[in-house]
Structure formats: structure tokens, C-alpha cells
Amino acid sequence: MFSRIWHIVIKEFIELRRDRHARFWLIIPPIVQMLVFGYAATFEINQVQIALIDFDHTLESRDLLAHFTDSGRFTTVKVLRNEGELKSLIGRSAVPMAAKIEPGFAENLRKGNEAHLQVILDGTNSNTALISVGYVNQIAATYANQYARDRLERLMPSAALAPTVGMEQRPWYNPDLNSQWFFVPGVIGSITLILVVNLTSFAIVREREVGTLEQMMVSPIRPVELILGKTVPFFLVGLADVILVATVGSLWFQVPFRGNPLVLLAGTALFLLSSLGVGLLISTLCSTQQQAFASGFFFINPAFILSGFAFPITSMPKVLQWITRLDPLRYYLVILRGTFLKGVGVGVLWPQMVSLAVLTAVLLVISVSRFRKSID
Amino acid sequence: MTKLNLKRTVAMARKEFIQIRRDSRSLLIAVLLPLIQILMLGYGARLDANHIPVYVLDQDGSQDSQNLLKAFQASPYFDVIKVVDTYKDLGDAIDADRCKLGLVIPWNFSQNLHNAAQTKVQALLDGTDNNSAQLAVGYAQAVITTFSTNITVNWLSRYGLSQLASSPLSVDYRTWFNEELESKNFIIPGTVALVMALMGALLSSLTIAREWERGTMEQLIATPVTALEIMIGKLAPYLAIGLADATLCAIFAVAWFRVPFRGGIGTFFFITTLFLIVILGIGYMISVATKNQLAAGQYALLVTLLPTSMLSGFAFPIDQMPRAIRAITYLIYSRYYVSALKRIFLAGNGLRDLRTEVIALSVYALVVGYFATSAFRKTL
Numbered sequence: 207m208f209s210r211i212w213h214i215v216i217k218e219f220i221e222l223r224r225d226r227h228a229r230f231w232l233i234i235p236p237i238v239q240m241l242v243f244g245y246a247a248t249f250e251i252n253q254v255q256i257a258l259i260d261f262d263h264t265l266e267s268r269d270l271l272a273h274f275t276d277s278g279r280f281t282t283v284k285v286l287r288n289e290g291e292l293k294s295l296i297g298r299s300a301v302p303m304a305a306k307i308e309p310g311f312a313e314n315l316r317k318g319n320e321a322h323l324q325v326i327l328d329g330t331n332s333n334t335a336l337i338s339v340g341y342v343n344q345i346a347a348t349y350a351n352q353y354a355r356d357r358l359e360r361l362m363p364s365a366a367l368a369p370t371v372g373m374e375q376r377p378w379y380n381p382d383l384n385s386q387w388f389f390v391p392g393v394i395g396s397i398t399l400i401l402v403v404n405l406t407s408f409a410i411v412r413e414r415e416v417g418t419l420e421q422m423m424v425s426p427i428r429p430v431e432l433i434l435g436k437t438v439p440f441f442l443v444g445l446a447d448v449i450l451v452a453t454v455g456s457l458w459f460q461v462p463f464r465g466n467p468l469v470l471l472a473g474t475a476l477f478l479l480s481s482l483g484v485g486l487l488i489s490t491l492c493s494t495q496q497q498a499f500a501s502g503f504f505f506i507n508p509a510f511i512l513s514g515f516a517f518p519i520t521s522m523p524k525v526l527q528w529i530t531r532l533d534p535l536r537y538y539l540v541i542l543r544g545t546f547l548k549g550v551g552v553g554v555l556w557p558q559m560v561s562l563a564v565l566t567a568v569l570l571v572i573s574v575s576r577f578r579k580s581i582d
Numbered sequence: 583m584t585k586l587n588l589k590r591t592v593a594m595a596r597k598e599f600i601q602i603r604r605d606s607r608s609l610l611i612a613v614l615l616p617l618i619q620i621l622m623l624g625y626g627a628r629l630d631a632n633h634i635p636v637y638v639l640d641q642d643g644s645q646d647s648q649n650l651l652k653a654f655q656a657s658p659y660f661d662v663i664k665v666v667d668t669y670k671d672l673g674d675a676i677d678a679d680r681c682k683l684g685l686v687i688p689w690n691f692s693q694n695l696h697n698a699a700q701t702k703v704q705a706l707l708d709g710t711d712n713n714s715a716q717l718a719v720g721y722a723q724a725v726i727t728t729f730s731t732n733i734t735v736n737w738l739s740r741y742g743l744s745q746l747a748s749s750p751l752s753v754d755y756r757t758w759f760n761e762e763l764e765s766k767n768f769i770i771p772g773t774v775a776l777v778m779a780l781m782g783a784l785l786s787s788l789t790i791a792r793e794w795e796r797g798t799m800e801q802l803i804a805t806p807v808t809a810l811e812i813m814i815g816k817l818a819p820y821l822a823i824g825l826a827d828a829t830l831c832a833i834f835a836v837a838w839f840r841v842p843f844r845g846g847i848g849t850f851f852f853i854t855t856l857f858l859i860v861i862l863g864i865g866y867m868i869s870v871a872t873k874n875q876l877a878a879g880q881y882a883l884l885v886t887l888l889p890t891s892m893l894s895g896f897a898f899p900i901d902q903m904p905r906a907i908r909a910i911t912y913l914i915y916s917r918y919y920v921s922a923l924k925r926i927f928l929a930g931n932g933l934r935d936l937r938t939e940v941i942a943l944s945v946y947a948l949v950v951g952y953f954a955t956s957a958f959r960k961t962l
Contacts, residue, residue: 329760377709
């Protein structure tokens with residue numbers, strides 16, 4: 207039995223080696239994807255371009271606007287003179303944000319009235335806009351507090367001691383809130399999923415399309431042996447790719463690995479098996495490679511979006527949150543991020559491990575039984 | 583120069599149409615894929631952070647700390663799930679992903695407030711997802727600032743100075759285009775580009791490769807049909823499918839997800855057609871170059887779907903990328919389409935405002951068209 211499986215494994219590897227395209231796309235795209243994702247996938251907002259418009263021309267108004275440039279968060283791209291310029295700049299999406307100070311700003315401040323800063327922003331990219339609003343609020347609060355304290359101190363020195371509550375933020379695991387630390391582990395999982403599902407489903411469908419699957423069926427090999435022989439190489443290829451991508455990603459982007467490699471290995475093995483199960487299942491549903499290719503998408507795309515790779519699961523509607531429980535990538539990403547960033551072990555990750563194992567078992571049972579039927 | 587005979591081109595297109603129609607599964611894909619894609623992205627791709635799970639360690643246990651908790655409970659952005667007794671419990675909860683924010687109210691919180699001192703609460707955050715963490719910090723800061731202002735006002739009013747406590751500065755926000763700052767309005771217009779890229783890559787990249795693999799290409803070569811006619815004939819049906827899918831996506835976006843569509847329908851179709859020509863041309867070139875369905879599919883994904891999802895500004899803001907990557911995005915055709923889509927949907931821009939996008943896509947279409955026609959030689 208083992209020698210027959212072994213022969214199939216050898217045959218698969220020879221086929222892979224002879225395929226000059228496969229040699230290319232097993233190595234280059236994962237690395238390219240890792241680098242592109244690592245650099246491009248960021249929701250961090252470091253620099254917001256801003257246009258300034260000051261109708262007040264006073265010490266106070268200039269001081270407030272200087273707070274924007276001094277914060278390091280904003281780059282002044284233009285100082286405007288009239289409303290029309292502002293409308294056209296924002297309207298053409300040339301600048302995402304503008305700060306405007308109306309005449310009378312300083313006078314209001316001095317009289318103790320509420321002075322207004324107007325911020326016009328392009329809401330198209332809601333995420334960038336929200337984070338920018340946070341920055342503006344911070345600047346305005348600093349300015350207002352400073353001004354209020356100075357005013358109080360002048361009027362009544364003892365009152366300047368009014369109690370306040372502040373917040374001290376301590377982000378764990380990723381103290382600088384570096385988005386590469388968040389995305390690199392995620393990319394490892396996503397690339398592996400795409401690679402293994404496609405590879406498995408294509409390899410089997412191609413044999414069926416070309417007719418060589420029937421030839422193998424007339425040989426003494428049994429279906430289970432055939433399945434094992436076909437999937438073992440992809441398991442190994444997937445594992446090699448995980449190691450390759452993880453090494454490149456963590457070294458290049460300096461993502462820490464704080465956990466136990468064996469925990470990650472166990473999670474990876476479970477995840478690879480579930481991906482193989484999906485690939486097998488797709489292969490039983492399709493008769494041509496084009497169909498396999500398209501069907502792969504019906505699985506990979508939702509799996510990717512619902513995994514928590516970029517979009518937080520807690521922000522999804524309840525129904526979708528339930529569906530994410532069927533997504534093997536979801537569990538694997540928690541394991542990846544847990545071992546890379548949090549340095550947690552089986553004690554914390556066991557629910558993910560168990561869910562992944564159950565999912566894998568179900569997938570494999572369904573796909574293997576369907577596959578056996580499809581070749582009988 | 584290859585000649586273009588209308589009759590032969592139409593015949594070629596008809597053959598391709600019949601082939602697609604007979605393949606019911608491909609048709610199903612052409613309809614279902616865009617629907618699933620837009621539903622998944624529409625519901626799943628939300629960046630808004632609300633109902634952020636919070637655990638609290640209240641070391642103070644006073645009326646003041648209770649009030650702060652109530653302020654967090656009242657915020658739509660936070661769900662206070664549990665009050666724990668030890669620092670370790672709080673740490674374990676963050677470790678195990680049971681909460682994203684751990685709030686520590688120090689034992690001297692209320693005492694400090696009564697002594698008119700500045701006091702601080704600690705916000706422990708799960709920084710793994712840096713974007714959610716960033717938003718959570720902003721919301722938490724806002725809750726605490728309001729709380730702090732109230733305390734200050736109460737204190738000052740005891741001295742008859744409450745009028746001084748009001749903030750001297752207020753910020754008025756005027757948001758254009760996406761007034762409620764909802765991430766669905768930001769994400770969904772871009773999904774049209776993703777669907778187009780996906781369909782184009784999927785369908786066109788396999789067409790020529792399939793003929794080679796099945797051996798029917800030799801039959802085609804034996805006929806008088808020219809290379810140009812083969813290309814146009816093969817791609818025309820997919821252009822039609824692509825436009826139908828674009829319509830489907832746009833209708834779904836507007837009717838189902840209530841994304842505003844403020845621009846012109848003509849503008850939308852004009853730019854979509856340009857984009858489809860580019861995508862189909864690229865798929866066709868790959869198909870001609872590889873002659874192998876598996877490889878064609880993989881390459882097509884690499885040059886269409888990946889850049890469209892990552893480098894087009896679909897979700898990740900281009901202006902925040904490193905300079906080198908930003909330079910590359912200028913070469914990504916999807917960048918122009920995604921930006922055009924967002925501006926047609928939300929800002930209601932017309933062709934004149936979108937001239938950069940139109941010019942860039944036209945240049946791309948010409949270049950791709952030229953290379954696609956010259957890439958295919960009718961030889962064995």
C-alpha cells in the first residue's frame with residue numbers, strides 16, 4: 207500500500223518539477239504578494255494633506271493653524287484665500303481635508319465666547335476621514351485646554367486646579383500600532399489557502415479532463431491510496447510555502463515571533479488539511495479546469511473577506527459573524543497572530559485548534575467520500 | 583496589417599456566445615460571482631468599529647468610577663462586557679481575544695478627583711489589529727474627554743465659575759460625499775472594479791488557452807479568419823457579460839446597500855467599457871502567451887485581481903503608501919477605475935472632472951489592444 211502511495215507522490219513531484227509555470231508560481235507570487243501586501247496593506251494614516259484658510263488673520267488663528275503643522279500629522283499643501291478655491295479643491299478630490307477659520311475667531315476667544323474652527327472633509331474614504339477627525343479633535347482639545355487653563359489662571363489662580371481625567375493608552379503586542387505586524391501573519395494564511403486549494407483542485411480536475419484519471423483507476427491502486435498520493439505532495443508544498451513566506455515576511459518586515467513554533471506547526475498542519483479538503487471537494491464538483499478555477503473563487507473570496515484578514519469580524523452583521531465560523535482561515539489567522547504577536551500557546555488557542563480540527567474532519571470526510579464516488 | 587472582416591468577426595463572436603450559453607455553469611458563474619462578491623464585500627468589508635468589547639478592572643469601586651463605566655456603556659462604540667477583579671483576568675481576556683479594550687480605573691481615582699488633581703485611567707488595548715485599536719483609542723478618548731469636562735464644570739460651578747468651564751473652542755465638521763462616514767459607501771463602489779477584474783481575468787484568460795489545450799486552435803488556424811478577428815470575436819461576448827455584470831453590481835449597490843449614485847449613468851458605462859477593454863486585453867494576452875489554462879488562470883489573478891484589491895485604493899489609501907509603492911500604483915490601471923467609480927458614485931463627477939482617469943485608461947486600452955493583436959500569430 208505504502209509503495210503505491212509513494213509512486214503517486216513521486217509522479218506528482220515529477221509533474222510539478224517539469225511544469226515550468228508551476229515552478230515559477232509556487233515561489234515568486236507568494237513572495238511578491240508578501241512584499242506588496244506588507245507595504246501596501248495599511249490603514250495607518252501618518253500624514254494627512256490639508257488645505258488651510260484663515261479669514262481672521264490674528265495671532266490666535268495663526269497659532270491654532272500652526273498646531274496642525276506642528277503635530278506632525280498634517281502636511282499643509284495649500285494656503286487658500288477664498289471659499290471658491292476650497293470648494294473646487296475638495297470637489298475634485300485634490301485635497302481630503304481643509305481647516306477654515308472665520309473672521310471674529312480671536313474676538314470670540316477673548317470675550318469668552320465659543321470660537322469655531324470649521325473642518326471640511328472628503329468623506330469618500332470613511333476610514334481615513336475618521337482617523338483624521340480623531341487627529342483634529344486631539345489638536346483642538348490640546349489648544350482649547352491650554353487656552354482655558356491660561357484664562358482660568360489669569361482670573362482665579364486657585365481654580366486652575368480643577369480636576370480632570372486623562373487617558374493613558376497602552377497598546378499590547380503591537381505598541382507602535384504598526385500595520386505590518388497585523389497584516390504579515392494574515393498574508394501567510396491567505397497565500398497558503400489560495401495556493402493549496404487551487405493546486406489540489408486543478409491537479410485532479412486536469413487528470414480527469416485529460417483522461418489520465420481513468421488510466422489510474424484501472425491500475426491496482428485503491429481510491430484512498432490515490433487520494434493520499436495526490437494530496438501528500440500538496441501538503442508538503444503548502445508547508446514549504448508557509449515556511450518560505452513566513453521567513454521572508456517576518457525577516458523583511460521585522461515582525462516578531464513570540465510564541466512556540468510547534469504550536470504554529472500544529473495549527474498549520476490542521477489548516478493545510480482543511481484546505482486540501484476544500485480543494486478535493488471542488489475537484490469532485492467540476493469537470494473542467496475553468497470550472498475549478500471559478501469554483502475556487504466561490505470559496506476563496508468569501509473565505510478571505512470573512513476571515514478577519516483586514517475587516518474586523520466584530521463589525522460584521524450577526525448572520526455573517528455566524529458564517530465566519532465555517533471559515534478555516536478565520537481560525538488559522540487567530541493562531542498565526544496569536545503565535546507571532548501575542549506569544550500565546552495552546553492554553554489560549556485551543557478553541558481555534560478544536561474548531562479547525564472539527565472543520566477539517568468534516569471537510570475531509572465529505573470530500574473523500576464524494577471523490578471516491580466520482581471515480582467509481 | 584491584419585484585415586477586419588465584419589462577417590467573420592460576428593461569426594467568431596457567435597461561436598463564442600454559443601459556447602458560453604451551452605456551458606450553463608459558466609453562465610451561472612457570470613451571474614452568481616458578482617452577486618456573492620458584492621454581498622460579501624458589502625456586508626463583510628466594514629471598517630467601522632462599533633460594539634468594541636470592553637472589560638473593566640475597577641480598583642476604585644466608587645460612585646465616580648461607576649459613572650465613568652456608565653459613560654462607556656452609553657457609548658454606541660463600546661459594549662462593557664464584564665467587570666473583573668484582578669489585573670491578571672484583564673490580561674487573560676485580552677490574550678484570548680475576549681475583549682479589545684481593557685479599562686483600568688486606579689484605586690485613587692475618586693480620591694484624586696476630590697482633591698482637584700489630575701487623574702488618569704489606563705486603556706489596555708489589543709494592538710494586533712492596529713486600525714481597530716486606533717479607532718478604539720479615538721472613541722475612548724472622546725468618552726473620557728466628555729466625562730472630564732463634566733467633572734471640571736461641576737467643580738467650577740461650586741466656585742460660581744461655571745461659565746469659564748465651557749470649552750473655548752469647538753470644531754464643526756462638514757463632511758462631503760459620504761456624510762455619515764459609513765465604510766460601506768467607501769468600499770462598495772470599488773467592488774464593481776473588483777468584480778470586473780475578477781470576471782475579466784477568469785473568462786478571457788482561459789479562452790485561447792482552452793482552444794490550444796483541446797486542439798481546436800489548429801482548426802481555427804486552418805480557417806480564413808484573421809488574428810484580429812479572432813481577438814475581437816472572442817472578447818466581444820465577454821465585454822457584453824462584463825457590462826451586464828457592472829449593471830448588476832451598480833443596481834445592487836444602489837438599491838440594496840443604499841449607496842448614493844450621484845453621477846451620470848453614461849459616464850459610468852463609458853469608463854466601465856474602457857476598463858473592460860483593458861482587463862479583457864490583458865487576459866487575452868496572458869492566454870495567448872501561456873497556452874495553458876492553469877498557468878493562464880494563475881497569471882491572470884496575479885496581474886488583475888491582486889493589484890486591483892491591493893494597489894488601486896479600493897480599501898487601502900494610496901497616499902499613505904511608501905513612495906516606491908505609490909509610484910507603482912500609477913501603472914496600475916485599476917487605480918484610475920476605482921477612483922473614477924468612487925467619484926461617480928459619491929461626488930457625482932462627470933467626464934470633465936475625470937479627465938485624468940479617462941486619458942490614463944484610454945492610453946492603457948490602446949497599448950494593451952496593440953500588444954494583444956500583435957501577440958497572437960496564426961502559426962503552429
